Amino acid sequence: MTLDRRNFIKLMGGASTLALAGCATEGPAVGSSTAIMPKGGARRVVVVGGGYGGTIAAKYLRMLDQSIEVVLIEKNRQFVSCPFSNFYIAGITQDLNAQTIGYDKLAANHGIKMLYAEVTAIDPAAKKVVTTEGTLDFDRCIVSPGIDFRTEEIEGYNSRTAEAFPHAWKAGAQSTLLRNQMQSMADGGTVVISMPLTPYRCPPGPYERACLIAHYLKKHKPKSKLILLDANPDVVSKKPLFTKAWSTYYKDNFQYVGGKKVTQVNVSGKSVSVEGIEDFKGDVINLIPPQRAANIMVQSGLVGDDKKWCPVDAVSFESTKHKGVHIIGDATALPSDGPPMPKSGYSANSQAKFCAINVVNLMNSKPTVEFSGINVCYSAIDDHQSVSIAQVFALANGKIKSSATAISPADFSLAKDEHAYGESWLKNILTEMST
Amino acid sequence: MKKRWSGWTLAAGALALSATAFAAPPSPEMISFACAGCHGTNGGSAGLTMPTLASQSKTAIVDAMKKFKSGDRPSTVMGRLAKGYSDADFDAMATFFSKQKFHSTAQTIDAAKAKQGADLQEANCSRCHLEDGKEGKDDTPVMASQWLPYLKMQMSLYESGKRKMPEKMAEKVKNLSPQEIDALLHFYASVK
Incomplete structure (x- = not known):
């Protein structure tokens, strides 16, 4: 939808008139039109979202130009990383502490103004962001909003379904729910993972989860089994590595089934249905619904014709729907030549730096620079071995193109070293985000 | 890349306000x-x-x-x-x-090993690893304050022959015991 004046007012005062999906237990947030944080004479960039993309955008903006005021808006006081949450779900780590960060040091070190609030509307024309705490002005806005779920595509899915069939695709309480369900499951039970069609957040994530849950069952519940229902016809990420791991370590308790798109849930019957013709029962069901850009992007008219993802210009990551708003991370649909940058934490990190450099250039009337970025993504195959994909991306003819993409050797000869490097990756990227 | 730059320079005036039309190569x-x-x-x-x-x-x-x-x-x-x-x-x-x-990194270091390592560095390595390993010289990397686990991983790659040791380094290392190598790594990790 286009955000016209009437819709904008509706979003500010009467958000209940809009159907909001994805937040299972909360009602829609209501924005406040009260003006807060008056801008004065300073130039201001508002960054929306304190995850892998937003923290880095805010930090690098300030590193590059201290004369620009930066406000980082985030709903939660802490951020829990999705990468590495599968270790916790599978009982290999005992809490989420190592992957949880706060914002105090980041804000203090770089002079970033934190606003803990939920964004209810972005108005690119008026250059305003509406939040639950009030409305503030911006000169430019960088949005790194993450994803929400297209639960409306699954028949029978309602506001309580995520408690029964956790997605655990946003780390935190959902991760704990899935972990607890598995730990209380009797030996001999069946765990079902259902994953959506691509594109979705973290392409290798469901396959890593399958490895680690199978590892957990093998060790603690040897009579139990795991089924992965993949809506895609075949494995869409690191295929030679995951299929090798499954056949080497988990062939007795794990089954991969491609082309099984779950279209219906039956919570009381503990089952999911594929196209209404095939039912899968599970004692634990991890239902990862299909995804789109976060709801705020739909409401603010920043998604494309597909109503799912946010189209951006590959030269500036500026929204093609509204100038002055830059979008990074999982929510974006980037013009790509060949396989696109995956929706990963590392991609968001690279995109945030690029966006910060160019927003500073634009605000200082300097030429923008072309994109150069990296994606490195480690996936664990058990409690001490990991595999990876490493990619470099650059701009080519107006599109983002990979100049190098390769996965780990399939003999797992580097898997122990890569496990150690994966842990250092988490430490470094979270330190980058929080200091 | 050079070609794009010159195109940019010629048209800079017209493009100064446009985010999307052209961009300079990655800085x-x-x-x-x-x-x-x-x-x-x-x-x-x-x-x-x-x-x-x-x-x-x-x-x-x-x-x-x-x-x-x-x-x-x-x-x-x-x-x-x-x-x-x-x-x-x-x-x-x-x-x-x-x-x-x-x-500079703050690591848990064995003080006795670091002290022994300091003497070994002075006697064996200081002609290339300048300033207690704080200064790189040509292709000799800065060693000071690197994390001990990283230093140990690299040393084991050298020892296995997977990473080729520079000749001057190999000459020195062949006369050092594993315990002395370990002490050297503790020393480098301890330098702030």
Whole structure:
């Protein structure tokens, strides 16, 4: 939808008139039109979202130009990383502490103004962001909003379904729910993972989860089994590595089934249905619904014709729907030549730096620079071995193109070293985000 | 890349306000910032197995990247990533990281080993590893304050022959016991 004046007012005062999906237990947030944080004479960039993309955008903006005021808006006081949450779900780590960060040091070190609030509307024309705490002005806005779920595509899915069939695709309480369900499951039970069609957040994530849950069952519940229902016809990420791991370590308790798109849930019957013709029962069901850009992007008219993802210009990551708003991370649909940058934490990190450099250039009337970025993504195959994909991306003819993409050797000869490097990756990227 | 630059320069006046029409090739910052996802902001590493690149010798970085790319130096992701960059890119990132300020780390170090290592460094390594390993010289990397687990991983790659030891280093190392090597690594890790 286009955000016209009437819709904008509706979003500010009467958000209940809009159907909001994805937040299972909360009602829609209501924005406040009260003006807060008056801008004065300073130039201001508002960054929306304190995850892998937003923290880095805010930090690098300030590193590059201290004369620009930066406000980082985030709903939660802490951020829990999705990468590495599968270790916790599978009982290999005992809490989420190592992957949880706060914002105090980041804000203090770089002079970033934190606003803990939920964004209810972005108005690119008026250059305003509406939040639950009030409305503030911006000169430019960088949005790194993450994803929400297209639960409306699954028949029978309602506001309580995520408690029964956790997605655990946003780390935190959902991760704990899935972990607890598995730990209380009797030996001999069946765990079902259902994953959506691509594109979705973290392409290798469901396959890593399958490895680690199978590892957990093998060790603690040897009579139990795991089924992965993949809506895609075949494995869409690191295929030679995951299929090798499954056949080497988990062939007795794990089954991969491609082309099984779950279209219906039956919570009381503990089952999911594929196209209404095939039912899968599970004692634990991890239902990862299909995804789109976060709801705020739909409401603010920043998604494309597909109503799912946010189209951006590959030269500036500026929204093609509204100038002055830059979008990074999982929510974006980037013009790509060949396989696109995956929706990963590392991609968001690279995109945030690029966006910060160019927003500073634009605000200082300097030429923008072309994109150069990296994606490195480690996936664990058990409690001490990991595999990876490493990619470099650059701009080519107006599109983002990979100049190098390769996965780990399939003999797992580097898997122990890569496990150690994966842990250092988490430490470094979270330190980058929080200091 | 050069061609695009000249196009940009000619048309700069017309393009100054346009975000989307044209852009200059990636700046050294643009190329180098991306490395920080693994190596830490400005190349100062907090990860125990990841080397700090901040204040590293420019030649050492270029040399390492070329060897990663050719496969002469063993790696996990580095060889794969290096293939995505040109020699000019290596030069840009090496220049960027060599200019960053020294990154000091706080590690748990065995003081007795570090003391023994200090004497060994002075007697055996100080002609190349200058200033207690704080200063890189040509292709000799900065060793000071690198994480001990990283130093140990690299030393075991040298010992296995997977990473080729420079001749001058091999001459010295052959006379040192495993215990003395360990003491040296503790020393380098302890230098702030």
